[in-house]
Amino acid sequence: MDYQKILKDIHQEIQPYATIGKQADYIPALAKINPDQFGMCIRTIQDETFMHGEATTGFSIQSISKVFSLAMCLSLEGDNLWKRVGKEPSGTAFNSLVQLEVEKGIPRNPFINAGAIVMTDILLKHLKHPEEEYLRFIRSISGNDLIGYNEQVALSERENGYLNAAIANLLKYHRNISNDIERVLHFYFLQCSIEMSCYDLSKAFLPFANHKQAFAFENITLTSSQVKRINAIMQTCGFYDEAGEFSYLVGLPGKSGVGGGIAAVYPLRYSVAVWSPRLNRKGNSVMGIKALELLTTQTQESIF
Amino acid sequence: MDYQKILKDIHQEIQPYATIGKQADYIPALAKINPDQFGMCIRTIQDETFMHGEATTGFSIQSISKVFSLAMCLSLEGDNLWKRVGKEPSGTAFNSLVQLEVEKGIPRNPFINAGAIVMTDILLKHLKHPEEEYLRFIRSISGNDLIGYNEQVALSERENGYLNAAIANLLKYHRNISNDIERVLHFYFLQCSIEMSCYDLSKAFLPFANHKQAFAFENITLTSSQVKRINAIMQTCGFYDEAGEFSYLVGLPGKSGVGGGIAAVYPLRYSVAVWSPRLNRKGNSVMGIKALELLTTQTQESIF
Amino acid sequence: MDYQKILKDIHQEIQPYATIGKQADYIPALAKINPDQFGMCIRTIQDETFMHGEATTGFSIQSISKVFSLAMCLSLEGDNLWKRVGKEPSGTAFNSLVQLEVEKGIPRNPFINAGAIVMTDILLKHLKHPEEEYLRFIRSISGNDLIGYNEQVALSERENGYLNAAIANLLKYHRNISNDIERVLHFYFLQCSIEMSCYDLSKAFLPFANHKQAFAFENITLTSSQVKRINAIMQTCGFYDEAGEFSYLVGLPGKSGVGGGIAAVYPLRYSVAVWSPRLNRKGNSVMGIKALELLTTQTQESIF
């Protein structure tokens, strides 16, 4: 499979979508990004790398970080995690608070904000130096020691993060958060602020594709079965209210972020990361989704 | 009408309900109250007073304060108030956050917590020394300068007030709060913490019954029509999800609080306050509602 | 009080609203009505009648019939009625099915469609010849033997009544309907199709205002207390999601219908009916509500 050529073809083919949508603008740091960027990187389990466009430019990974948090929580907490968070898709985009209230403070899954905030509370329980250890895990899994938090972004998110603060307070009311709310939110927003490139993300997601290899980074270890189950959750819950559409069009487990990034895996073959800041109404990268759809269509490779 | 005898008869007749329900216990200050207390006070527009039981014992008025806040907001803001809060009953008890989310941050009415938090934000806009001026108004309308906040209760409420903090954050997210959230919550919880007796409340509610008299206390003034409209909102929204039941059984406009107090008015006749800490599942005083039902049944006086 | 002059003044004053809104058009029989009609009739408990405009023109009373159904059910079934239907306002306009599902088939109150369909099922249980007996009661209470069903309207409603059929099926699923669904719907739509004039309605509602008189029409009898409680339900639930607004602006218990009619009572004083086909977005008569608001403002008479 000539992935290099495929990437180039894809980039050409998605040009008609180049000006559709706009980037996230709820905080200045995201609003000021040049929206007309595109990068993509495939990494096979044979450690081949294929890149195209701005594949080494760092961007805010935002919700993609929730996959790393889940990996850490599953390693540290095991199946007890599922007492505090569900594994079912959330149904509608807008209703995190509605469902939280109806379902008494148990978030539907780890990839909606409420679920990630609960995971943050769990990490705070296990880790002595949470911020440092979280970063160390990500640096280890991506093999890049330069990866860091963007504290400016994190601060800005907190200042405008009334919806997430509402969620955290509701979780606390239902006794599904034990740490101080501000402590939890501070760490949560730092996770979202991490900056990585498509190249970094493809490396960091390869262990999820390559689950026959041991998963062990810093003191975070997962069994093959646990890795496959993280993939299963990405498949059903990775794209908010567009999980079904993504599954239908692309057919790979993956996770998106409002920074315009998407990381996905083709189990036992490759990981792939794509980035383009313009988002559709559901908050997913327009060119990113289109590029991945073309990838699985042209290669005729998908999990289905 | 021999109200004194009626009060005595009522007290006797409600004895079978004396141990039903239990007082609010979500904060220590309320949990430690002796639940086996009952007081009642009627005050006619001829300024006659009829009391029975612990009618001069102070208690936490809690949500009854929302009537005072509405009077102040309507005086200070006029009908612009209704751009930020509705006048419709909320339908179900548990769903303040659900409705807030669906209805984009406009609370259903001023008597649910979300509505009162928005009113608090409005008061902060108009008042130079909000806490002092609020207290001055209440002291003036009740003619009792000893009335004060219970700061211990307010502090305790804030420490456990995760649901209200969630509501405030959601309101801020929808741009229906302009002040700092902590500032708003601090003042809101102080309002709830005010301690008054049945005697005080009956005096403070008399101007709502006696709407042909000028309503002017400190610099808070209302027209007869505005007072009647506050009564209308008490009628439809004064008892959370039990407004219909109260209207059906009692037939007077009124407002309850989780401290076990209820204040109501029979327009152009009297105001009445009753207090007993044991609550039913909807959060209203068991003996209080029963006593008011007997009052309107025995006197055959109700607005219908 | 010179009601005759007041009616005339009101009609003049509401002219600016004469072309606002449009009539119900979901069935041909309602769509073809001339929307530019207005009638109003006051009847005092001294049996004086004051009329203005098209006060003797018959129109489809639609949901106003629910008050008559409630009177019959309360007489026939007593307080057992409240095991199958609630007394609380429904909160939002659009959500009858949502609430029915969440609340397991118990309608919020007798004046939403779901509640009236349950009442129809109850009437079918008690009455041998339901259609005849229902009509006989209405003819008796209004003193007009010419009042009848418009079978054309009823048929047309049934043919387009998918939402009501959905509600009836959901009620049946929750075992809150015992008769055959088509039988229930047939009778329900006939009730809605009754044609009366403002004059008829003011006579028919007078017994609700005049509750110190015995309520006995055909074999339907109610105590004074029961009549007052029907008024209480009109107050809190009579205008769908505009009950609070109506209570605030008008301050009388009443019930509206999508035919453009509104009937209301000022207890122990008068009943009043008004009709004008153009509706606001909530389904209530634009000129009707305005006229009643002016009536209670100019007379300074309201229950508050």
Place this chain on the structure above:
Amino acid sequence: MDYQKILKDIHQEIQPYATIGKQADYIPALAKINPDQFGMCIRTIQDETFMHGEATTGFSIQSISKVFSLAMCLSLEGDNLWKRVGKEPSGTAFNSLVQLEVEKGIPRNPFINAGAIVMTDILLKHLKHPEEEYLRFIRSISGNDLIGYNEQVALSERENGYLNAAIANLLKYHRNISNDIERVLHFYFLQCSIEMSCYDLSKAFLPFANHKQAFAFENITLTSSQVKRINAIMQTCGFYDEAGEFSYLVGLPGKSGVGGGIAAVYPLRYSVAVWSPRLNRKGNSVMGIKALELLTTQTQESIF
């Protein structure tokens, strides 16, 4: 892979679950089934068959038929189908009517009842003899001409099918059904009543696994890409509110029915059907899910 031995081992290992749950009992025909049955059948794309237990006993396939309906609709209507039904998981189990109302009559996906009822309406538009042609397709894809409807079951379902009738009426109200409601429901319940064995189902699902082969049965044809997309929808929506759990534990696209059957595919390897009548609270076969979990765990074969 010695599938024969694996099936035998699985059956032994799931014995502790043999008496957990109970079969569907909302209609007599299902209630009277002996719940203590278990059958399982694997069919590889090399046309090898492995069976265990009551694998050739026919049972009511119920919602598994929705996969066949989707295949037909996608062939007959193409992507226009998605204008009338979505592809997203529904989120919660209980809320089909809630979501239908909020989302204006567009069912979330083809595998909830509302979606299948819309598909039935579409089939009625395309097919001259819908009941015959539907059966002919199923007989063709499973290679068994003895497969038929159980009209007793269909009749019984219709007689108790108030919830589905409510859904159909709500869809009609929102103009998402064009045929007569009774006509649609009659055909819908016949589809659910089809009886097949695990052996039949594994044959019928093989073309979904074997998507590199042409999909052409009677006049129903699908491209490889269309078949893969049906698999994607099974993955995200095949198990009501347990889709995430099934994806997590089993990791194969599949569809369950309240008759206790489950059919699933491992793309390009095999199809598998399992049947055991006892259901969990979410309406899925207890032993069926457990058996499939063991299958993918022991073979270490899943799509992730």
